[in-house]
Amino acid sequence: MSNVADIIGANILNIARQDYEPQGASVTMLISEESLASERLSNAQEPGPLPDAIVAHLDKSHLTVHTYPESHPDNGISTFRADIDVSTCGRISPLKALNYLIHSFDSDIVIMDYRVRGFTRDKSGRKHYIDHKINSIQNYLAKDTKARYQIIDVNVYQEKIFHTKMMLKEFDLDNYLFEVQVSDLSPLERDKIERRLRREMMEIFYAQNIPNI
Template sequence: MSTTNKISLYGFNNLTKSLSFSFYKVHYLDNDKVSKQYDQFINENYNAHKLSELLTHICHAIGGNVLNIASQDYQPHGASVTLMMSEEAQPESLVAHLDKSHLCIHTYPDDNPQNKLAIFRADIELSTCGVISPLKVINTLINHFNAEVIDIDYRIRGMTRDSHGNKLFIDDSVVTISDSFNAMVKSNYQFQDNNLSQYNLFHTKLARQQSSLVDIIFAAEDINLSPTQLSLLQQQVNHEINSLFIQKTNEATDK
């Protein structure tokens, strides 16, 4: 078997750390013209090329090298990108020693907005082996997507060994995901932790404390809503965010 393009491994362990996000962004689309502008915005800002740039940035931020990227755009919208990465080579060895780490992203634009509210979802997974920790980019990603609701899972699988040969099933002091949030995230979001630490499973859900209609109304400069309409819209948006946060269907659907 040819060894061309193969990566040499040393000091390798199979402790795998997987960090997964679901970002939910809500936009109000007032009319068909605005809906078309919104579709164009999604295709321009969340296409495979843009997402590849984002994953490349994440890879470098956590101390990795890009090995290869596979990407795909979909019709009428949406995209997927997978990036294979290695840990950065150490100066004394010049050998990369991870070949089983990856980043991937999938986008899910809303094809059927309800009550003129479109929900855009983006899922990201960072799966690393060895010393790289995906937790380093939590705040960067939260800031990048500026989402109304965020669902985060962190799971550690496999094992490694210490210098005495003892098995280790976790190699850091993770207690809860929210410990990694910076002050800005903590002030902008309410969050709820649900952990099974004995199984190395951690889960946190976030919802924006206050959602400004300036961020929610798409093409707001072209839309003129009365104070009463704005008040009703704010209530509607708050209800939508709450339903995403607690994963409860709308009352109208429940009946």
């Protein structure tokens, strides 16, 4: 979260954290603006940086993360969910932090919501309900991310609501096993585990339980 604050040009004022037993954690950061040259500020629909550069600006707001680890009681599938909220009221969209977050977690499923709330009033008193052009969260994603994931959009343009879901296309089974390797499994065992994993991903992606086939 500190790296996210760096990417969007925020200054951390306060950090509150809480660990849970046997696992899990929550973190909340209060942040204020970090002074940056105005010519470096951009709301262009393009991928944001990875954590080796600061190209954004933030007014006072907050960052939060909450974790939800759990496991299936019967089939051995374990999932770990992290909910991250990047709330800003400055000139730069929090979408600039997406690439860093996606690459950091390397998740199977990524669900992103972007909503523009409220309004900004200009010097003449006219209200502006959005201050930058956007037609899809995908415009802020790096090419390698788009290549790795199946992606769908559900947007409500008149309400300034943008929703994008991503599911990993291919996965390496060795990255999902504990205390055993793929080479230790029979073809039948491997196929069974892969089908369980893919079903778990699809249920999370489509937000509904899929019956056994």
